[in-house]
Amino acid sequence: MIALKRCQSQVGKKTIHSMENSTNPENECITYSEKSEKNYDALNTLQLISGKWKILIMKSIAKSCPKRFGELRKDMDSMSQGTLTTQLRELEENGLICRKIYAEVPPKVEYKLSNLGITLLPIISELGNWWQDYSLCIKNK
Incomplete structure (x- = not known):
C-alpha cells in the first residue's frame, strides 16, 4: 500500500502530497485547501453546465x-x-x-x-x- 506523506495545509495555500514507496519517487500531487471541507461551489458550477x-x-x-x-x-x-x-x-x-x-x-x-x-x-x-x-x-x- 502506498502511503501519503502529508504536509501541513493552510487556508488558501498549496499542499503537496509526495508519494512514499512509489515506483516513481518524483511523483507528487499538488492540491489546494479550501476554507471549508464542505465547499461545493465548484461542484455546483459544474452541475449548472453538466449534460x-x-x-x-x-x-x-x-x-x-x-x-x-x-x-x-x-x-x-x-x-x-x-x-x-x-x-x-x-x-x-x-x-x-x-x-x-x-x-x-x-x-x-x-x-x-x-x-x-x-x-x-x-x-x-x-x-x-x-x-x-x-x-x-x-x-x-
Whole structure:
C-alpha cells in the first residue's frame, strides 16, 4: 500500500502530497485547501453546465448572438428537438441564457447569453484547455 506523506495545509495555500514507496519517487500531487471541507461551489458550477449539450449550446449562442431555435437545431444536428428544448429551459431557469419571444406569426424566439452566462465563457474555455493538456499527458504515458 502506498502511503501519503502529508504536509501541513493552510487556508488558501498549496499542499503537496509526495508519494512514499512509489515506483516513481518524483511523483507528487499538488492540491489546494479550501476554507471549508464542505465547499461545493465548484461542484455546483459544474452541475449548472453538466449534460451532454449545455456547453455546446452556450458556445453556439456565443458564436453568433442572438440565435433562433432553428439555428441551434442545425448546430446540434444529432440532438432531438425535445432534448434541445429541455436543455434551453434548464439554461434559462439557471439564468445562463435569456429567451426573447416576439409576438408574430409564426412565433419567433431568440436566445442569447445572459450576463452570468457570458461570465462562464472563459471558464468553459479553460476547461477545454485543461482537457487538451490532460489528453496529451495521458497520451504520453
